[in-house]
Amino acid sequence: MERDFVHQIVGVALLVRLLAITVALFGMVGEAITGPMLACVLVLSATSFSFLVYPSVARFVVHHPLAVVGDLLLTLTVVAALGVESPLVLATFSTALIMGLLFERRVAVLGAVAMVAGYLLIDVLQESAAGGFMITLGIPALYVALVAIGAVVRQAYERETVAARALVSAHKAVASADERARLAREMHDSLGKTLHGIAMAAEALPVWVDRDPARAVEYANRLAEASNQAAAEARTLLVRMRADEPDRPLAQVLAERCHQWAADTGVRCDFTTQGVVDLPTGVRYEVLAIVAEALENVSRHAHASRVAVHLTDEEGEVVVVVEDDGAGFVPEPDGRSPRHHFGLTGMRERAEQAGARLTVTSGPGRGTRVALAVSPVEVAPGVR
Incomplete structure (x- = not known):
């Protein structure tokens, strides 16, 4: 199991032990405190506090669960010193x-058997006068029940961990499939x-070599x-693939x-984010491409001294704003790019x-603000 989880649950169990000691001491108000009783209270409290207060002790117990065997022996010693009553x-x-x-499970069962057997042996040797169901059978049954509860919690956590890892693997597989589909679409389109x-x-080139050498040179x-354009497009695809890491x-x-x-x-670029969930792989690729194009437009045409990029969650939508x-x-009335420019047209597409x-x-003279709003749960018709 995860070390942090083990640390937490053992810490809770020891807090319960300290609470049980406190309750027991309140129940013994008016009774004489004997030396063995005081020693047991101090030892039980000290072991619990040391785990909770000193990280080195906690790390040792978490990395060496056999230390619990020492705690088992301490438990039986307390029962033998103070009596089962x-x-x-x-x-x-x-x-x-x-x-x-x-x-x-098997080791836990052996521990439960050892704990119950030790308790019953102490009960027989001390020949407890009170007897009764709780002393004779109730406490051993509680020991077994608590071991079983601990084992169930352990198994549930392990199943949850396996399921979480499987879910992460599934998400990665889906992200990889989306990435392959997106790459195929990009390669097809460009x-x-x-x-x-x-x-x-x-x-056509061999034909023109024989028929019209000048035309062949043109071809x-x-x-x-x-070829240069294809190389540039390939480099662009590779850069975009590295820039957007779906994981x-x-x-x-x-x-x-x-x-x-x-x-x-x-140029100074300030980035802020607040309360944002992530987006499907194909959608976030387009969002990142739009942001990249907006920043490219700033560097080419805006002559800005400062750019701000905001990523926020507004009423269930992911909103990305680039302003300079x-x-x-x-802007053109139809929202398209100015003449001889194609950046805004590509962003809208x-x-x-x-x-x-x-x-x-x-x-x-008033700068430019590009705002993009997209739902994190909707997948656009063209996005797979």
Whole structure:
């Protein structure tokens, strides 16, 4: 089991022991405190406090569960010293619970048998006058029940851990499938078309070499340009694949993106986030691409001194805002890119692909604000 969980549950069990000691002492008000009783109270309290107060002791017990065997011997010693009728027997119940929590089933069963056998042997040797069901059978039955409860808690936690790990593996598998589908879509939309054009031009080149050498040179130049374009598109795809790591939180990826952009451009970029859940892999890819395009527009055209990127959760939607204090511009009425520019058009197409709402607000001398709102639970029609 996880060490932190073990530490917590053993700590709770020992707190219960201290509470049991306190209750027992209140129950013995008016009775004489004997030397053995005082010694038992001090030893039980000291062992519990040492685990709770000193991390080194706690680490030793967690890493060496056989230390519980020493606690078992201490428990039987307390019972032998004070008798099975002493209220301080209540403080020994935590040992049974800890055995069930820390040991696998067979070892826990052996511990329960040893604890019950030791208790019954002490009861027989002391020939308790009170007897009764609780003394003779009740306390041993409680020991067994507490060991069983500890074992059930241990098994439940282990099953939960296995299920959690399986869920993480499933999420990773889904993320990998989404990543492959997204990469295939990107390659089809950009790199695939470029390579298809190169193939067609290469097929026509031998014909023009014989028929029209000048035209063949023109085709060769086009092939060279298209090859460079294909290489650039491949590099862009690889950069985007490395920039968006689906296993990492969106906020962390965005923060690093902003930090890297500020380092590359020398423009201050402040990133803030508040109460945000993550997005499906395909959607967050488009969101990151839109943010990257917005930052690219700032570095090319805005002449800004400061950029702020906000990631927030507003009324169940993930909202990403990129705003700068740059020169600004006059947006086109239809929201498309200004003439001879294509950045805003691409951003709107990506927003539609992700099922998001894109709002661009700007004006000469007033900077630019790009706001993107998307639901974390909806998957856009074009996103898989």
